[in-house]
Amino acid sequence: MPIRRTSQSSGAAAREESRPPESAWPRARRVMAIEFVRRMRGASQPFLMRCDDSRLYVVKFRNNPQHARVLANEMLAGRLARRLGLPVPDRALVEVSPELITASALLRFELGGQSVRCDPGIQFGSCFPGAPGRTLVVDFLPDRLLRRVENLASIFLGAFALDKWTCNCDGRQIVFHREAGQEGPGYAAFLIDHGFCFNDGEWNFPDSPIRSLYPRRMVYESVRGLRSFEPYLSRIENLEPEELEDSVRDIPTEWCGEETEQLSRLVERLYERRRRVRQLIIDAKNTTLRPFPNWE
Numbered sequence: 001m002p003i004r005r006t007s008q009s010s011g012a013a014a015r016e017e018s019r020p021p022e023s024a025w026p027r028a029r030r031v032m033a034i035e036f037v038r039r040m041r042g043a044s045q046p047f048l049m050r051c052d053d054s055r056l057y058v059v060k061f062r063n064n065p066q067h068a069r070v071l072a073n074e075m076l077a078g079r080l081a082r083r084l085g086l087p088v089p090d091r092a093l094v095e096v097s098p099e100l101i102t103a104s105a106l107l108r109f110e111l112g113g114q115s116v117r118c119d120p121g122i123q124f125g126s127c128f129p130g131a132p133g134r135t136l137v138v139d140f141l142p143d144r145l146l147r148r149v150e151n152l153a154s155i156f157l158g159a160f161a162l163d164k165w166t167c168n169c170d171g172r173q174i175v176f177h178r179e180a181g182q183e184g185p186g187y188a189a190f191l192i193d194h195g196f197c198f199n200d201g202e203w204n205f206p207d208s209p210i211r212s213l214y215p216r217r218m219v220y221e222s223v224r225g226l227r228s229f230e231p232y233l234s235r236i237e238n239l240e241p242e243e244l245e246d247s248v249r250d251i252p253t254e255w256c257g258e259e260t261e262q263l264s265r266l267v268e269r270l271y272e273r274r275r276r277v278r279q280l281i282i283d284a285k286n287t288t289l290r291p292f293p294n295w296e
């Protein structure tokens with residue numbers, strides 16, 4: 001069902017200025033898993049797997065301990081992030097064969113003392129940056145190194161706008177990476193873990209002003225006002241309904257739970273709430289957490 005337009009966009013000039021860098025949604029890449037490498041940490045119990053494009057992917061399975069929709073959330077929110085111009089790992093539909101599951105004794109979930117086999121089929125993969133051993137990848141950095149991340153403020157402020165829009169009910173997660181042994185420019189960042197956007201398997205938006213803040217508050221020091229969240233705010237506000245409809249076309253129905261038609265309702269709601277992000281940011285600013293101490 002097509003999204004109903006709720007209001008006109010704010011003029012061709014503004015639209016042009018806020019036009020995101022990509023001109024079309026690329027279809028999801030499809031790869032075949034060929035090797036189990038290791039378990040990753042995380043409540044969805046993902047696995048690092050080598051695929052037939054010679055790249056490594058952090059793979060979340062459809063029958064993960066959280067919800068099948070976590071996979072749809074990852075694909076959709078990752079695309080939206082990329083569309084806004086934020087750095088996210090490449091994503092893929094990863095096919096895992098029954099033979100690989102049988103041959104890999106560790107492709108199992110640990111659930112309350114029970115061990116459950118991963119299901120074969122199409123899973124979600126988030127590409128691991130670089131090559132293990134040659135690339136350093138970390139979840140956290142001390143403030144001293146965090147300050148040296150490329151585009152630090154822009155990435156975290158864009159991520160905050162994205163998280164407010166998509167109602168990410170998990171903390172903001174970023175991985176930092178750089179070539180091992182490389183001196184100089186410091187780490188680059190990727191936004192990861194969008195499984196709890198749209199409130200996990202609920203696909204609703206229980207907004208809370210204290211959610212989505214990164215625990216290291218120095219990343220928000222540069223905020224002076226709403227203008228600090230540009231160009232991301234305008235990019236969200238000026239997305240066209242057709243663009244959002246198109247963003248979910250190839251998401252597998254088996255990632256969507258029982259009522260698969262809810263996916264079009266989800267993008268409709270994203271379209272409706274695109275102009276509320278400003279207020280959601282102001283609500284966050286006004287909480288007793290005072291996340292933006294330099295707001296003028």
Ligand SMILES: Nc1ncnc2c1ncn2[C@@H]1O[C@H](COP(=O)(O)OP(=O)(O)OP(=O)(O)O)[C@@H](O)[C@H]1O
Binds near residue numbers: 046129173193195
């Ligand atoms: N694309 C990636 N590149 C490198 N490491 C990654 C990538 N995606 C995930 N990871 C690593 O795997 C871990 C688990 O991933 P993620 O946080 O997405 O899983 P989760 O099960 O949703 O976690 P949580 O317990 O926070 O819900 C991350 O903490 C990170 O270290």
Ligand SMILES: [Mg+2]
Binds near residue numbers: 042
């Ligand atoms: Mg996580």
